[in-house]
Amino acid sequence: RTFKLKIHCRIDIHRLNAPFLAIYESLVPAEEEKAQQKQLLALLERLVCKEWPKARLYLYGSCASSFGVSRSDIDVCLAIDGGDINKSEILLRLADILQSDNLQNVQALTRARVPIVKLMDPVTGISCDICINNVLAVINTKLLRDYAQIDARLRQLAFIVKHWAKSRGVNETYQGTLSSYAYVIMCIHFLQQRRPAILPCLQEMEPTYSVTVDDIECAFFDQVGKLCDFGSRNKETIAQLVWAFFNYWAYRHDYANSVISVRTGSIISKQEKDWTRRIGNDRHLICIEDPFEVSHDLGRVVDKYSIKVLREEFERAAGIMQYDPNPCVKLFEPY
Ligand code: ATP
Ligand code: MG
Numbered sequence: 001r002t003f004k005l006k007i008h009c010r011i012d013i014h015r016l017n018a019p020f021l022a023i024y025e026s027l028v029p030a031e032e033e034k035a036q037q038k039q040l041l042a043l044l045e046r047l048v049c050k051e052w053p054k055a056r057l058y059l060y061g062s063c064a065s066s067f068g069v070s071r072s073d074i075d076v077c078l079a080i081d082g083g084d085i086n087k088s089e090i091l092l093r094l095a096d097i098l099q100s101d102n103l104q105n106v107q108a109l110t111r112a113r114v115p116i117v118k119l120m121d122p123v124t125g126i127s128c129d130i131c132i133n134n135v136l137a138v139i140n141t142k143l144l145r146d147y148a149q150i151d152a153r154l155r156q157l158a159f160i161v162k163h164w165a166k167s168r169g170v171n172e173t174y175q176g177t178l179s180s181y182a183y184v185i186m187c188i189h190f191l192q193q194r195r196p197a198i199l200p201c202l203q204e205m206e207p208t209y210s211v212t213v214d215d216i217e218c219a220f221f222d223q224v225g226k227l228c229d230f231g232s233r234n235k236e237t238i239a240q241l242v243w244a245f246f247n248y249w250a251y252r253h254d255y256a257n258s259v260i261s262v263r264t265g266s267i268i269s270k271q272e273k274d275w276t277r278r279i280g281n282d283r284h285l286i287c288i289e290d291p292f293e294v295s296h297d298l299g300r301v302v303d304k305y306s307i308k309v310l311r312e313e314f315e316r317a318a319g320i321m322q323y324d325p326n327p328c329v330k331l332f333e334p335y
Contacts (some may be wrong), residue, residue: 016239176306201265
């Protein structure tokens with residue numbers, strides 16, 4: 001019976017490869033869209049340099065990390081020197097400049113956790129958030145992009161997981177569920193843990209890239225061109241990985257004791273990080289260590305209500321992958 005069941009599952013799971021790849025392909029932004037994003041960035045660069053000649057703009061977030069699906073917003077960081085700059089003042093001035101150049105829906109959110117200016121380009125319809133001197137975000141974006149170049153299955157898995165999370169309403173940090181960034185980190189961790197591993201741990205290798213930002217040393221191996229065979233001994237397909245990813249988060253992850261850590265390429269204990277109890281608003285109900293800000297739990301937005309929602313969604317997805325005749329539709333049904 002076990003033998004028959006195994007054969008049955010394997011045939012079933014392979015049947016899902018083509019449809020999952022088709023979903024992935026449909027989410028990848030077209031070249032034209034990438035070109036429009038570049039144009040918008042160039043326009044913003046011109047406007048910013050007129051006012052602050054020494055400032056630079058960096059793209060970060062999903063459109064720079066290669067994890068952006070079609071029609072994503074773009075995230076831009078304005079890097080501006082000077083120890084005593086007043087971020088609110090700069091954001092308000094920036095908002096003025098953008099508004100005078102006919103950009104739409106310009107809004108300065110100076111009191112947000114990460115203060116930004118929001119805008120929309122009326123020509124392309126692309127929305128954009130601009131923050132100031134958020135250098136760590138630019139660096140963690142590079143880490144994600146470097147991981148994506150090692151094995152194509154990371155981008156495929158992350159697109160499917162992000163699409164699932166958006167469809168199911170569990171990609172809403174202000175409602176206590178996880179950010180896109182957290183989901184990508186979960187995917188990287190998961191592929192580091194496969195046997196044979198599909199991804200290495202770049203931060204445990206001899207560093208070829210190193211910068212220090214806000215006293216945090218960010219160092220990792222970034223010559224990823226040399227690693228393009230890394231995952232080739234593992235033959236798992238995208239359908240198997242989607243199945244295993246949801247199975248891991250539904251039934252295998254030890255929520256009570258474990259922290260996932262891309263930085264070390266392993267699981268570490270909550271005890272070791274002193275993440276065993278609620279401190280302030282950090283409840284540590286699902287623990288995802290940031291690769292650089294190691295005191296930062298990307299799961300800290302999750303509360304005692306949303307952890308239930310999240311885990312039920314993982315279980316639903318795992319159940320669908322196991323039993324549903326048409327998982328590629330059912331998985332993404334709106335909630
Ligand atoms: P989407 O396609 O949904 O916009 P995204 O990767 O741009 O995906 P966000 O989660 O909004 O999504 O994150 C944007 C960027 O901001 C990330 O790539 C990361 O660099 C940075 N970031 C977001 N959340 C955190 C966090 N909690 N800690 C550190 N950096 C973060
Ligand atoms: Mg974004």
